[in-house]
Amino acid sequence: MSNPATHPGLLQVLGDAQRIGALGSAPLAEIITHAAAFADALPQSTTSCIDLGSGAGVPGLVIAVIRPEMQLTLVDRRAKRTDALSRAVRVLGVSDRVHVLCADVEEVIAQPEHIHVYDAACARGFGPPQQTLAWASALVRSGGSIVVSEPPPGSPDRWANINLGLFGVSSPERLGPVAMFHVEH
Numbered sequence: 599m600s601n602p603a604t605h606p607g608l609l610q611v612l613g614d615a616q617r618i619g620a621l622g623s624a625p626l627a628e629i630i631t632h633a634a635a636f637a638d639a640l641p642q643s644t645t646s647c648i649d650l651g652s653g654a655g656v657p658g659l660v661i662a663v664i665r666p667e668m669q670l671t672l673v674d675r676r677a678k679r680t681d682a683l684s685r686a687v688r689v690l691g692v693s694d695r696v697h698v699l700c701a702d703v704e705e706v707i708a709q710p711e712h713i714h715v716y717d718a719a720c721a722r723g724f725g726p727p728q729q730t731l732a733w734a735s736a737l738v739r740s741g742g743s744i745v746v747s748e749p750p751p752g753s754p755d756r757w758a759n760i761n762l763g764l765f766g767v768s769s770p771e772r773l774g775p776v777a778m779f780h781v782e783h
Contacts, residue, residue: 602634602664603627611686615654620679632747632775633657636720637664639745639773644668644717648737650703651675651724655683661720662692669695671716675702707736714739714783722747727756731765735781740766744779748772 602608608630615621621629636657640647645668649658652672662670672687674680680700687696699706703724706712719734724746734744744767749756757770757777766783 602637602660603630605630605663607690608660608663611659611689612654612656615682615686618682620682621654621656629656630660633660633722634664635774635776636722636745636747637661639743639776639778640665640668640718640720641743644743646716647671647718647720648673648706648712648716648734650719650721650730650734652683652698653679653723655686657720657722658696659683659686659690659692662687662696663690666692666695669697671697671699673699673701673703673706675700703733707733712737716742718743718745720745728760728765731760731762731767731779735765735767735783738781740781740783742781744781745773745776746779748775748777 609626612626633656647668648671650673652658652674658670658672672683677700680698683698687693716738719738721730724730767779767781770777770779
């Protein structure tokens with residue numbers, strides 16, 4: 599895809615989300631460009647990804663548009679958000695490969711059909727770093743990836759005091775506005 603920030607469908611569904619207060623007030627092009635970093639960070643071999651705390655669909659919907667070969671599961675615990683996500687998935691024409699799940703991630707990791715089955719997990723503003731890694735690593739297969747949003751460059755390293763081995767992940771690789779972890783459990 600040449601420039602996802604000009605994709606009419608993304609502009610429509612994310613603009614709608616912004617109008618109802620489900621997405622911050624930053625310019626849509628900026629939001630989409632940031633979310634595109636998740637799609638770029640995921641290895642080309644990634645065929646399935648779970649987006650934790652999808653909210654308005656960032657980065658999940660952007661990944662779906664940029665990476666048409668990928669199956670995605672968008673998880674959010676709020677029914678209003680998942681109803682809007684389901685509509686957005688239909689508008690974007692990606693219903694055949696994007697599944698919206700209304701559940702708390704803690705419930706999802708308790709379901710055997712989700713444990714260690716995804717090639718990747720993504721999280722943008724999901725929760726505390728340790729919790730994000732714990733839950734994401736429970737969902738991603740060995741050899742997969744976890745991609746999380748990072749604070750601006752120059753911010754303290756939030757991973758420095760975390761025993762990453764407890765979560766079965768490598769040290770993070772900073773890729774622009776995101777960090778990627780390799781799952782090694």
